[in-house]
Amino acid sequence: MAKNQLNCIGVLTSGGDAPGMNAAIRAVVRRGLAKGLQVKGIMKGYEGLIDEQIKDMQAHDVSDTIQKGGTVLYTARCKEMRTEEGVRRAAENCLKHGIEGLVVIGGDGSFRGAEALANHGINVVGVPGTIDLDISCTEYTIGFDTAVNTAMEAIDKVRDTSTSHERCSIIEVMGRNAGYIALWCGIANGAEDILLPEKYDYDEQKIIDNIIENRRRGKAHHIIVNAEGIGHSASMARRIEAATGIDTRATILGHMQRGGSPTAKDRVYASVMGCMAVDVLCEGKTKRVIGYKNGHFQDFDIMEGLAMEKHIDDYEVEIASSLSHNYNKYDQVFGGEFAE
């Protein structure tokens, strides 16, 4: 049963960190205090809930944090929370510390933990925090905007040296199961090829043919944005170099994409979502997740929200292909000659 009258709420960050999480924590703390609630910060995600690393939060505890990357509450991927015993201990500690409502800032794995806690009587609301943009019910997740801008700037730099040396570059961006960062960078950086976990057909010969054809037509570089979920960038580079005779280098951007000062969008959207999570808890709701859909911030049932369909947009993929100066692909898509 959801409790209507809350006195104390907790907030934690869980899973991979994302720029903008601090803005969300700050919003939860200050909105909660403004509504007369006691607010507790839980360190290291569910791990800190199970180990009782819990502290009272005051407004000044979140001063000077909105511009910082990472999460001041730290985070963890907690295996114990996937067990019934772990969930039971987490729920017991909520009760022991008077936490009646909990804001969980994280990805879908973190929300499954939240749902389990709700089944033990703790009111929970999720706030989507992941650079991967892979939460079904929302068109925005905290950190994606910053991560994609960070990756875009890095790829611009790789492209400079790639062009000078007339090389092919494979640049691997984060996203184990989701290709949103790769697709956005592919468009923003004008990549010749974009390899998405959702779409890639593993036809390397097609890429090799494209590189050779582009070189024949005088193109100095060839940028391939590869998603982490496909991986193997270094061995792919070796195979491409052997097949084309063109110097090929692999660059794995890695965790630098998760750090850095959040963009204005990540700060503002995270602030709105953090406040909304507190408001939703104060309305007596539980098992909700905050999303941004069709131009509005709204709350969804946590499990229904996660179960919604989310696909990479085929139209955006086709656009990326048509803008890539990748003549063969362009001909495939439009069945005609590419006129420069």
Ligand code: F6P
């Ligand atoms: O947080 C999402 C993410 O960055 C994914 O893009 C990536 O696959 C994963 O986390 C990496 O996780 P870890 O930080 O545990 O290496």
